[in-house]
Amino acid sequence: MSFGQNEWLVDEMFQQFKKDPQSVDQEWRDYFTKNASATDASPGNSIKSSARGAAQDAAPMAKRAAATEAEAKETGRRPSKGPEPTRTPNKKIPQQAKKSPMDKADNAESPESGETALRGVAKAIAKNMDISLEVPTATSVRDMPARLMFENRTLVNDQLKRTRGGKISFTHILGYAMVKAVMIHPDMNNSYAIVDKKPTLVTPENINLGLAIDMQNKDGSRSLVVAAIRECEKLTFKQFVDAYEDIVVRARDGKLTAKDFQGVTISLTNPGGIGTRHSVPRLTKGQGAIIGVGSMDYPAEFAGASPDRLADLGVGKLVTITSTYDHRIIQGAESGEFLRTMSNLLVDDKFWDHIFDVMGVPYTPVRWAQDIPNVGIDKNTRVMRLIEAYRQRGHLLADIDPLHFDHPNIITPDHRDLDIATHGLSLWDYDRTFNVGGFGGKEQMTLREVLGRLRNAYCLKVGSEYTHILDADEREWLQDRIEGGQPRPTHAEQKYILQKLNAAEAFENFLQTKYIGQKRFSLEGAESLIPLMDSAIDTAAGQGLDEVVIGMPHRGRLNVLANIVGKPLSQIFTEFEGNMDPAQAGGSGDVKYHLGTQGRHIQMFGDGEIDVSLTANPSHLEAVNPVVVGLARATQDILNLGDDGYTVMPMLLHGDAAFAGLGVVQETLNLMALRGYKVGGTVHIVVNNQIGFTTSPDSSRSSYYATDLAKAYGCPVFHVNGDDPEAVVWVGQLAVEYRNRFGKDVVIDLVCYRKRGHNEADDPSMTQPQMYEVIDSKEGVRAAYTEDLIGRGDLSEEEAEAARRDFHDQMEAVFNEVRAAEKGTPADQSGITGSQPLPHGLDTSIDKVTMQSIGQAHIDVPEGFEAHPRVAPVAKKRAEMSKEGGIDWGFAELLAFGSLAGEGRTVRLAGEDVQRGTFTQRHAVMIDPKTAQEYNPIDAYANAQGNGGRFMVYNSALTEFAAMGYEYGYTLGNPDAVVAWEAQFGDFANGAQTIIDQYISSGEAKWGQTSKLILLLPHGYEGQGPDHSSARIERFLQLCAEGSYTVAQPSDPANYFHLIRRHALSDLHRPLVVFTPKSMLRNKAAVSPVEAFTEQTKFKSVINDQYFESGEGDAEKVKTILLVSGKLYWELEKKRQKDKRDDVALVRLEMLHPVPFNRLREAFEMYPNADEVRFVQDEPANQGPWPFLALQLPEYLPDMPKLTRVSRRAQSSTATGVAKVHAVEQKALLEEAFK
Secondary structure (H helix, E strand, O other), X not given: OOOHHHHHHHHHHHHHHHHOHHHOOHHHHHHHHHHOOOOOOOOHHHHHHHOHHHHHOOOOOOOOOOEOHHHHHHHXXXXXXXXXOOOOOOOOOOOOOOOOHHHHHHHOOOOXXXXXXXXXXXXXXXXXXXXXXXXXXXXXXXXXXXXHHHHHHHHHHHHHHHOOOOOOOHHHHHHHHHHHHHHHXXXXXXXXXXXXXXXXXXOOOOOXXXXXXXXXXXXXXXXXXEEEEOOHHHOOHHHHHHHHHHHHHHHHOOOOOHHHHOOOOEEEEOHHHHOOOOOOOOOOOOOOEEEEEEEEEOXXXXXXXXXXXXXXXXXXOEEEEXXXXXXXXXXXXXXXXXXXXXXXXXXXXXXXXXXHHHOOOOOOOOOOOOOOOOOOOOHHHHHHHHXXXXXXXXXXXOOOOOOOOOOOOOOOOOOXXXXXXXXXXXHHHOOOEEEOOOHHHOOEEEHHHHHXXXXXXXXXXXXXXXXXXXXXXXXXXXXXXXXXXOOOOOHHHHHHHHHHHHHHHHHHHHHHHHOOOOOOOOOOOOOOHHHHHHHHHHHHHHOOOOEEEEEOOOOOHHHHHHHHHOOOHHHHHHHHOOOOOHHHOOOOOOOHHHOOEEEEEEOOOOOOEEEEEEOOOOOOOOOHHHHHHHHHHHHHHHHOOOOOOOOEEEEEEEEHHHHHHOHHHHHHHHOOOXXXXXXXXXXXXXXXXXXXXXXXXXXXXXXXXXXHHHHOOOOXXXXXXXXOHHHHHHHHHHHHHHHHHHOOXXXXXXXXXXXXXXXXXXXXXXXXXXXXXXXXXXXXXXXXXXXXXXXXXXXXXXXXXXXXXXXXXXXHHHXXXXXXXXXXXXXXXXXXXXXXXXXXXOOOOOOHHHHHHHXXXXXXXXXXXXXXXXXXXXXXXXXXXXXXXXXXXXXXXXXXXXXXXXXXXXXXXXXXXXXXXXXXXXXXXEEOOOOOOEEOHHHHHHHHHOOOOEEEEEEOOOOOHHHHHHHHHHHHHOOOOEEEEEOOOHHHHHHHHHHHHHHHOOHHHHHOOOOOOEEXXXXXXXXXXXXXXXXXXXXXXXXXXXXXXXXXXXXXXHHHHHHHHHHHHOOOOOOEEEEEOOHHHHOOOOOEOOHHHHOOOOOOOEEOOHHXXXXXXXXXXXXXXXXXXXXXXXXXXXXXXXXXXXXXEEEEEOEEEOOOHHHHHHHHHOOOOOOEEEEEEEEEOOOOOHHHHHHHHHHHOOOOOEEEEEEEOOXXXXXXXXXXXXXXXXXXXXXXXXX
């Protein structure tokens, strides 16, 4: 076996072996034992002759330089852990006097003269050099531009520094370019040999690159070892670098094996490291060529030029490459072409694209270009344009996708304006100085500095969108912070971030192994959400906020409950065991990933504390958004800190498909700046896992980003790579700081992935096979961050493992406690009927003084205020009504709200056009037509009472879903407030059906969540068509059960007044749905006297016929009872009087649910001879109250008279759209009622 120029090292080890066999590695011991005879003092011949054929042994593929502990022990490769982190203070480096070669010459000692026989290493080298004289060599020399190599190497090393550490050298790049050039010119890999005494051309199977490695001997002298990187043609650049470093480390650790010295086909030597321009190395037998790399420097004629002068002239450094080859088999032209190919590779776009790709650099490499003259638009202006381009669109270059997966049909917008070539600039401008107008706090910068700062600000792991914001102060504030750069966390902060990631991942892994097959909608792939939320909440605590209210969908909810809100693990595990939360006893309960809870966050690196709550939500994505914002506003109104008192921060989590696709997102965003809805900004976090159930982004949105909608409302958007927890934490801090400063919503687009299917039993590879091929081969964010910290030397493996085990052990202990506890059985779901006290004996009347004071407030306007000429008479009339009676519906409502506000309650009325009222009936806020000044008489009255009550009435945006959800949330945040939402027309509430179904009707049963929200839904058949007639009473009644909410349709202003006050004053916390009138608002008969407010003490769920109850009519004559609800009563009464029917009684059913069967029984018993109860309704037979009552009344009142229906025919539409047809139908309805 031939070891070529390494034979001196083998001889040295053999001599060492003979003295002490244990002093060399096992592989060398085996080799020497097998191949050296006992009498052979020199191993050379026996070693050489033992296995010449072994030179052709197949070489294994190069492995990664980093290794496990076992691999490190076995192979000698470096273990995969970094040094312990250290914190050393910055010390000033003392300036040393420049050393002169003359000083060295003066101090040099002359060597002792004489002759010395060469031995050992020196002898082996001399022998090799003698042999090399037999090889007829020639040398080609070429100067190659190194400028591009300098620039791109810097970009790669900057990326490595930010991530996992390490760096690449010029030799790595040149070596790889050499390999690629050899692949193009394979003759350079050949060698010459004598086979059977015949000259022979040897063509190797692989390119085995020999590295000349400088080694220090035990005596302090230096020697070269040449070791092989095998099968280089199969390696990517990253694999080549890893193999290169592996060889170097093992060589210097003395861990090289025999195979490492064999089979070299072409060598690379680098004398340029000591400044040698170029040399002609000797060629060893068995190789066809050796490539030398000279020093990199400016041409000699520019040695004295200043940096500015060099930049102005566009002079770059050169590197001299030599190719010394065996002239017997390689010709000069081939060698020259080889060097030219190497030179071309060093400026080739695809060559650099490959290096950037495999090294994980997500940016475009610097491109080779000719210097561009400064003509036309001045280059200073071009640089300013470049800066603005990065500010506006630099996010398009940011490395925000942890998968680096190109979704089909998602086309990246053209961003050529981010290429310096577009602006007439090139790499030759890098070191030239330009005016930058204060960018980065400087007036002048080199283009290199400009690009470095721009990349760091806009193109790392965070892509920022803020230039669409109209306000200049906001833009400047964001610009300063973004361009200031992301601060590096302290060691303690890094450990804390890792701790949060450990907790997030360990929680999911624990549930996956302990509760196999159970749905939990895991956070895997998006674990950075936990440190992100923690960072945002921590910042809120540090800035003195009072509470963070969170709303989120089901994915990751359990993780957030455990690791953010602090829900006890025992409770979560208990729910996995199938046991119900005691708070929902009796109700239906809900799945564990819909439940909410409350906790308290304590700052890790500060003294702040803050309340944190997670609101319960249904599976209907984004429905929780307005609920959370309304809850936050209610708490803020209780704190009442004024315009700047937005100390309750909503935090909403979204999915990418939901944020782009569901309209309630837009509806809620639109509430941001409205005075009746403003909360000082919401922090939105889009957990962008790049898939919606099974739907890819190209099928779920038309915008490029999932968050593009937010830009329409002037919200800044931060796209952040979920695989960079430090960037994620910084963005969380920045978002909250922006929100607190400017009082606006801010959006964080956390780009991540979903490790599993939509649920744990789903297989996503059926629909996204390519995407999940990437995901399945990807390491998790915790593991990646841990390796980054270790690789950068910020953390030790021991610290990382200790943190991971700590959280897992905590969960294991709690899990065992839960399992060991006696298994409980779920309580019977008896319902929620009796879970709250019912209102009994509640006095809802007010005194005359209160009534008159409220009336007087309408005319006691502020000084200088003048009411609108059409509103002033209404105000005057109300003042008269409060004394004389004839109180209509509009004033009765304000009396109810005003009296409650005067008693100290917070009263909030919101909806579309509620200040005036859809039907010009309310006039809750009067406006001076000359000054536009507003006057709220009811609020003025409440303030005058000094009890702290308020009457707030707000016109809403044109929305139902978000507006109703907001008011529901308000009732959660302030349970004692009187909160009413009014639809413009009752059927418009259809747009909020999700809120009605998921919250209003079932929130208490599912989550034990109670609300006193009032819905005011205008309803009535007056010929206005299908869309303005019915508030769909049947839908609300269909959802009713267990007294879950009250449904009423009063026919009398005073009874409506008592209904509102009863609802507000009682301890029963359940919603109230009121179907309010339209035409009846101006019905002169439908008014109430003062006594109905001051002497009547309660709401009447059933109003019997006053004609018979007063004794004026004979009840025994009554054969037919007309049971009616709402305004239809007045039409029936008018016809009865017209027809003079004294055999028909009119009984008003004012409350539809809960069914007041006792009051009905009392009313029916008054007419002993009645044989039929006709329920009369405006609505078609299949709609309105009839379908509900037809089932309920016979069950509750089995002995009542026969129940029949009088209505329009059953139909799919609610009403006719033809006014004349309506009139005919209405006449027929009344006729049938009295038939």
